[in-house]
Amino acid sequence: MISKKLAIDVLNASLATGADYSEIFYEDSHSHNVVIENGKVETSGSNSLCGVGLRLLKNNQCVYGYTNDLSKKGLLTLAESLSKSFNDKRLLTVEKLDMIKCKNRNPISRSYDDVPVEEKIALVREGIDEINSIGDPRIVRTFGVFGDNVRFVAVFNSKGKWFKRTTEFGRMVFQVIVADQNGFETGFEGPGAQQGIEYFRTEKVNPKKVARKAAETALKMLTAEPCPSGKMPVVIGNGWGGVLFHESCGHPLEASAVSKGLSCFSQNKIGDFIASPIVSAVDDSTIPSQWGSIDIDDEGNLGTKRLLIKNGKLNDYMIDDLNGRRMGRVGNGACRRQNYRYIPTSRMSNTYICNGKSTPEEIIKATKLGLYAVSFNGGSVDSTTGEFNFGCSEAYIIRDGKVCEPVKGATLIGKGFEILKKIDMVANDLDLAQGMCGASSGSIRTNVGQPTLRVSEVTVGGRGGELK
């Protein structure tokens, strides 16, 4: 940890040439990962990260550097080197640093530092045993992983503020590879939370249930026929289905795209209809103990709940202070980064479409012929054009209001701003799912989520010919 006195010296050195904002981001974190492959502990590894990132702003310009030399000399050298990017008169001097107080909504009852590796192995092994108990010879390879992370961060800035926070995360992952004479399929489940290891022994999340789900999905997909292609109604499952909104609308509503006019929603103003009136959507970093929650963001703004879309109308964005300058706004607690090696920017936290009035059963029943996309491998988007794609990991054909044969290899493509308007039914079974989101400020933990919903028409790519 660096002292407040040293932080003041470094901030003032960095401000000497006219920067209008300076910020020190100190990080000391460690993580551990243990992998059980085919029933045996395959690898166990510990990683530690410790460094300082220094960010200077002047108008719309950002200067950034990081170092692992945490000595006074090392930090002052970095400050002086970065300050050379400007050559104006000093605008600011930092005299003192006051602590920002924030709630701790993500308390950990027992730190991962106090959980012996044997306990993590025993937890994962229960899941692997469950997969083995299925006794299906088509299961050729199994992985069980437990990963945890304890992260201490301290931020000092030229507004005379500082804060520190410690966060802890755990994630349990099962991956199952199955094969028959026709080829391979995989099943994957990976729940995680900002909670201690006890989270993974509950009714909803426990190794037996999670591991079995991964194996069963893989086996189901192994016998599935290739997905038909063409335009069709698509019912998207709750939880992981929210990756649709995350990719196609979440990213284009980040200030990093909006502020530069590079978002497909740049032309829209607050209050414009950008979605069907039955759609409301939220990015909420304040849900206790959730995977994507933050009490305070990486530049010292408190975490908030942002109502992005209200009954179909554009209502808010994810904003960081720097991009906010271009938008005439201030940050709303969305500034995040993977670690000290990345420049922070506006990112999502727990992003989801709100509950509607239908039930999942009603939606299936109302669909004559279409695709039921239950879960996804992930996807990507071009925020400027709104073009997205994502691959289904579990999908079925709906015929005459009933879920019928499984299909594999389905890819959904389209433009986010078009899809939002084509959502014609939203159910009441909202669920969240955990993922890693990659963008310019690195890979961060985010939740996606939604209730079951239907899009009246989506372009589906697959190898199965026309849907009949």
Add this chain to the structure above:
Amino acid sequence: MGKYDKFFALAKEAGLEEVELYVSESRTLSISLFHGEVNEYTDNNGYSILARGILNGKCGAATADVWNAEKAKWLVKEIVANAKVIENDDPVFIFKGSEKYKKINTFNKDLENVTNKQIMDKLYALEKGIKEGDHRVVEVAGTEYSQVRSKFTLLNSNGLNLTQKNNYFYFVGQCVASENGQTKSGYDFAFSSNFDEFDPAKLAKKIVDQTVAQLGGDACASNKYKAVLHPGVVQSLMRAYVDYANAEEVQKKSSLFIGKLGQKVASKKVTIEDRPLQKNAFARWFDDEGVATYNKAIIKNGVLQTYLYNLTTAAKDGVQTTGNAFGGGSKKGISPAFIYLKPGKKSQEELFQEVGNGVYITDVSGLHAGLNAQSGNFSLQSTGFMIENGKKGKPLDLITVSGNLLELFSDVLEVGNDVDVSPSGISASSLLIKKIAVSGK
């Protein structure tokens, strides 16, 4: 005393039989422009260390990014704790060294003397070139320069001490074009270690041309088409295809190349090599276990020549390692250093003529979600053009192409001569494919 002696002494005290440090040091300078102004300037000095050690025949690992006595102690403690829980019985190695190393120099001193003024001049020229490249360009979404210097050192208790230095730079530009209410974006990059060689006008033209060419597109009818794949598409698909030669995947029965050694796995037109000793930014004369690397054919005229090995998988198969240990922690990953598709003789235009009527696929996205690495099945969002009467025709919008990697590489009719090298270390040219499934309208 050497900087790392303390670590080796502590490791010995803790009863570790053999230990190794892999140290990476880097400096990255990046400058990005937006609307004629420096938008971001970064100057990063990175340091990271991977420590591995063997205790009772099991290998534990830990990483850190600062170095001091306390950290050395922590690394030893973690290696011991991690090694103790490992159950995998595979043989593990801290390497004693290859007989001979073919050292190659991949560090260009001149690049270190490039000034910020020189960089800014080229960045401004790139931005201007994109902005003024076509009347349909509505925005230069960004231009960026990055210069990377890296050094990695492998040190172990068997006396191995190897170091390689490397530097390169890249320019990247992104363009947004619009016409009749349709918006398209495109980007491209140029990388090298010879700064004077970079021509901003050429890169700007390439970016603008490929962005505006997408305007006015529509989906084609869903069907199977004869196709030409752009080198960039071939690079993306070839990366996943070559992974089937990973010996660990083969040994663990999750590769499509099981039992295929010496057999046909692709069309006879296809020859794919791993060329770690090719002199470029990707060159590696020793792998991450310290083994001397060498150039080799993975697939020759369609026939699988070898699997790719590290020390552990080679010992299990009773063969020599191929020097392909890259990445990973206690257990080293396996990958090629530089993938090289042997080019053919025909130009892209000649390939179009051979197709007659079909599609030209210029980009695929969403590989992490749309490509099943195990089965080789893919269904990917794509962009491209129709090929009509042997010529490039109208652009295609919102289509997906789907197929299977094994079938695709077996369906190669011709390899083009338009070689392109990707920043991920893959050299490829256009491929003419017998048929590919396109979903459109």
